[in-house]
Amino acid sequence: MHLSKSRSGTIAVALLAVGAGLAATVASVPSADAGTATTAGVPMVAAQGLVRYGPPTIVPALNDLPADVRAAAQDAAALVEANKDSLLGSFVDTTGKVVAVAANAAGRTLAVANLDAVPVDGDAPPAANLDESSAAPPETATPSEVAAADTVVEPAAVSVETANDYGDQLRATSKSLADAIWMWGADPETQGIFVTVRTELSLADRAAIEAFASQHSVPVRVELTPGQPLPETTESRLTDPSPYAGGARYGIYNGSTSSATGGAGCSFGFGYKIGTTHYMLTAGHCFPRLSSQLYGWTVTGGDAPNFVKSQYAGKSSGTTTGTTWLNGTGTMLTAADNQYHGDLALLNVTTAGRSAGSQIWWDGVTSSNKIPVKTRTAPTVGDTICINGYKSGADCGTVVQKTNISYEYPEGTLRNGDYSYSTNPADCAIPGDSGGSVVVDHPGAETAAEATGIVSGRSVGTVCYNFFTGIEEAIQAWGGNLVFG
Numbered sequence: 001m002h003l004s005k006s007r008s009g010t011i012a013v014a015l016l017a018v019g020a021g022l023a024a025t026v027a028s029v030p031s032a033d034a035g036t037a038t039t040a041g042v043p044m045v046a047a048q049g050l051v052r053y054g055p056p057t058i059v060p061a062l063n064d065l066p067a068d069v070r071a072a073a074q075d076a077a078a079l080v081e082a083n084k085d086s087l088l089g090s091f092v093d094t095t096g097k098v099v100a101v102a103a104n105a106a107g108r109t110l111a112v113a114n115l116d117a118v119p120v121d122g123d124a125p126p127a128a129n130l131d132e133s134s135a136a137p138p139e140t141a142t143p144s145e146v147a148a149a150d151t152v153v154e155p156a157a158v159s160v161e162t163a164n165d166y167g168d169q170l171r172a173t174s175k176s177l178a179d180a181i182w183m184w185g186a187d188p189e190t191q192g193i194f195v196t197v198r199t200e201l202s203l204a205d206r207a208a209i210e211a212f213a214s215q216h217s218v219p220v221r222v223e224l225t226p227g228q229p230l231p232e233t234t235e236s237r238l239t240d241p242s243p244y245a246g247g248a249r250y251g252i253y254n255g256s257t258s259s260a261t262g263g264a265g266c267s268f269g270f271g272y273k274i275g276t277t278h279y280m281l282t283a284g285h286c287f288p289r290l291s292s293q294l295y296g297w298t299v300t301g302g303d304a305p306n307f308v309k310s311q312y313a314g315k316s317s318g319t320t321t322g323t324t325w326l327n328g329t330g331t332m333l334t335a336a337d338n339q340y341h342g343d344l345a346l347l348n349v350t351t352a353g354r355s356a357g358s359q360i361w362w363d364g365v366t367s368s369n370k371i372p373v374k375t376r377t378a379p380t381v382g383d384t385i386c387i388n389g390y391k392s393g394a395d396c397g398t399v400v401q402k403t404n405i406s407y408e409y410p411e412g413t414l415r416n417g418d419y420s421y422s423t424n425p426a427d428c429a430i431p432g433d434s435g436g437s438v439v440v441d442h443p444g445a446e447t448a449a450e451a452t453g454i455v456s457g458r459s460v461g462t463v464c465y466n467f468f469t470g471i472e473e474a475i476q477a478w479g480g481n482l483v484f485g
Helices: 067-082 105-115 143-148 162-171 174-182 203-216 473-479
Strands: 011-014 036-039 041-048 051-054 088-093 098-103 151-155 183-186 192-197 220-224 244-246 248-253 265-267 270-274 278-284 296-298 345-348 358-360 370-376 385-388 393-409 412-423 439-440 449-460 464-470
Touching: 051 203, 067 098, 067 105, 067 393, 067 473, 088 105, 088 162, 098 105, 098 449, 105 151, 151 464, 162 174, 162 183, 162 192, 162 203, 162 393, 162 412, 174 183, 174 203, 183 220, 192 296, 203 220, 244 270, 270 358, 278 358, 345 385, 393 464, 412 449, 449 473
Parallel strands: 051 220, 098 151, 192 220, 244 358, 370 449
Antiparallel strands: 011 449, 036 041, 041 051, 088 098, 183 192, 183 393, 248 265, 248 296, 270 278, 278 345, 358 370, 385 393, 385 439, 393 412, 412 464, 439 449, 449 464
């Protein structure tokens, strides 16, 4: 259900403790010897060999597809979330077939075993680049078997993890590329990677990208977004009694200043439990590293003594190393698996004698309505989603475009995030929404929430990019689960 707002304005890409979705339509990308492809009605220009230049592809919403196709797409997305070292991603092609893209034999076997996927050759990358150290993958299916299959698995030379690493390496090639590239990661539709740039590239930078693609035998899609601001982070319904609900405001105390009664604050995302301990899941950037254990949070306001110290704020242990951000406010390595998990924090509400609820606030910012959280799902390309923060209320209708990617905030790089898109700037999250709930949007009035993420930030200009972190990242980082109603 789309709840629209009238907002306008241009702001640099920012972290907002905000979340939202976006819509895009993926057009087919030609093989290396093709001339052009059409992306959202605009020609994508072929470059040297493996590199293509053009506007961002726009993924259509999955709502109009049969329920079984959408379910299969979500299953594939969840498998990718749990196996970023073996899979590159998944998508629904123009025929309605779900396509999983495997980086190695292990990924191909996982897709066959878990998705009942039929293995196909696709435009297979050079065999020398494939990691075939695992057991031999299932043999390739016949053309008739592929045509009859609902889900297929294609090969690629890179995984989600490698795609993000390749983006890092490209940005390190030159200062001009580091300044131009603000988003990057896996591009399963091309069996390669994508980079999104804010400015036209010089001939030298194009040559560097093309040399990189050739060196690593990996397709690179260069998406042009001239003038699009960098994402921005901004800390900024109002009082919420325990058990706490997602979408409510909480204030932050940093040891010297307080946002309890006004000013900056963030939003709760979802109730969360690890064993018998209750937490609220929110955005990690609301609690900077090093300072995070000095920071406190409150819902009812008051002076510093009424604040409760944060726990697992932007990190999963006492370590102060491994941040991707200069000031330590972003993606941290978690102790459990030594991996990056987006923009997340857990606030321990048990220590405050409170509890985490199984509901989220719903509808407008002044509404008293709540709906229960019934299930969770991995962010799925093509899903229409809603952001739900104390500043925006529930705002629905944008479509997920890419998952498990990296993007650049002024403070540093966020790893394993997701984004959605809208041509309407009013669909963007606003300061104060950071940490809020991201849920799947269903036709008609929402009566139960399907949790999929936590609001992180936005880039808003003439169009809107909303950034969020998938729920599965929290499960992988800390274990436990959401509180369901």
